[in-house]
Amino acid sequence: MHIAHADMLHHTISALYFSARSVWVCCPDAVHHAPDGASQSKKVQHDSPHMADNNSRPKRYAPWYNVSPGNLPLPGLVSIFHRISGLGLFVMLWLLLWLFDRSMVSAEGYDWARSVLSGGFVKLVMTGLLWAFLHHFCAGIRFLLLDMHVGIELAPARRSSVVVFVVSLLLTLILGAALVW
Amino acid sequence: MVNRVITGAHYGFGSWLAQRVTACAMAIYSVLFVIMLIAIRPGDYEAWHGMFVPVWMRLATILFWLSLCYHAWVGVRDIIMDYIKPTAARLVAHGLVIFALIGLAAWSVQILWRA
Numbered sequence: 001m002h003i004a005h006a007d008m009l010h011h012t013i014s015a016l017y018f019s020a021r022s023v024w025v026c027c028p029d030a031v032h033h034a035p036d037g038a039s040q041s042k043k044v045q046h047d048s049p050h051m052a053d054n055n056s057r058p059k060r061y062a063p064w065y066n067v068s069p070g071n072l073p074l075p076g077l078v079s080i081f082h083r084i085s086g087l088g089l090f091v092m093l094w095l096l097l098w099l100f101d102r103s104m105v106s107a108e109g110y111d112w113a114r115s116v117l118s119g120g121f122v123k124l125v126m127t128g129l130l131w132a133f134l135h136h137f138c139a140g141i142r143f144l145l146l147d148m149h150v151g152i153e154l155a156p157a158r159r160s161s162v163v164v165f166v167v168s169l170l171l172t173l174i175l176g177a178a179l180v181w
Numbered sequence: 182m183v184n185r186v187i188t189g190a191h192y193g194f195g196s197w198l199a200q201r202v203t204a205c206a207m208a209i210y211s212v213l214f215v216i217m218l219i220a221i222r223p224g225d226y227e228a229w230h231g232m233f234v235p236v237w238m239r240l241a242t243i244l245f246w247l248s249l250c251y252h253a254w255v256g257v258r259d260i261i262m263d264y265i266k267p268t269a270a271r272l273v274a275h276g277l278v279i280f281a282l283i284g285l286a287a288w289s290v291q292i293l294w295r296a
Contacts, residue, residue: 086256093253093285101292103229110226137211140204147201178219 074161082139085132092129117180127176134168134175200255203248210245239293246289250282 069080103113116122142160146152151160223229233239257278265271 083256083260086253087260090253090257093249097285097288097292101288103226104233104292105295107226110229133211137208141208144201144204175215179215 073158074165075157078139078142078161078164081135082143085136085139088132089129089136092125096129123180126180127172130176130180131168131172134171135164138164138168138171196255196258200252203252206248207245207252210241213241214245233293243290243293247286250286254278254282 069077072080099113099116102109104110117126142151142164145160146157151157217232221228221232223232233242258275261271261274261278265274
């Protein structure tokens with residue numbers, strides 16, 4: 001996201017710049033004699049807007065732009081777990097609806113669903129799903145607050161990401177003990 | 182303000198908003214449902230099935246499932262757009278998710294309203 005914005009801004013700057021100082025595209029040497037206000041020009045001349053294929057320009061990423069999970073700060077982990085838990089819930093939805101279907105159709109179906117849910121492995125899966133749901137729930141509330149510009153500064157955003165992990169894990173323990181086990 | 186090129190595409194605000202509105206609806210339902218579960222503690226079929234007999238509960242539950250379908254569509258669509266690069270594969274995945282979610286919505290209606 002940040003990279004995309006930076007790129008767009010850069011293109012806008014380039015476009016403005018070339019319209020004003022197009023002569024420098026023709027003779028890059030002039031750049032070195034440019035006044036201070038033109039300090040951007042050296043960068044600009046490499047990606048001319050006249051270039052046929054804009055995508056042929058090699059992408060430049062800032063050296064700190066490393067999004068592998070091991071390198072993410074806590075808010076980043078909240079975000080990627082939000083995505084993973086959402087996908088996991090989506091995939092397991094059919095299993096849940098199937099159990100709901102059987103449990104609603106008859107007393108026999110209800111007993112069958114209960115017996116399925118009493119298995120140790122199924123309980124483990126259900127606890128995982130409960131955690132996925134609760135993390136998705138808590139992180140979602142955090143995102144809604146961030147959308148409303150609540151706690152958007154760095155320090156509160158980091159604190160709230162800790163809160164999301166702690167609260168969702170605690171709720172998983174409590175509700176898991178009350179409803180699953 | 183970003184200078185937009187007009188391509189006839191939507192820019193996602195509607196989906197963004199719908200995702201949040203459905204999230205709020207589901208959050209409220211989930212909290213109430215868990216409170217109901219803990220209060221009633223349905224121990225047999227009669228009690229469990231009885232929870233979904235009142236019309237308001239059926240309506241609330243179906244709103245939950247339909248919200249879930251819309252919410253999941255926006256979320257899964259975002260994931261597909263981010264990770265499946267070849268256009269053909271991406272469109273096939275979109276189609277499969279749409280059909281799966283429409284099926285899910287229909288199934289949830291059938292569960293709640295069959296005799």
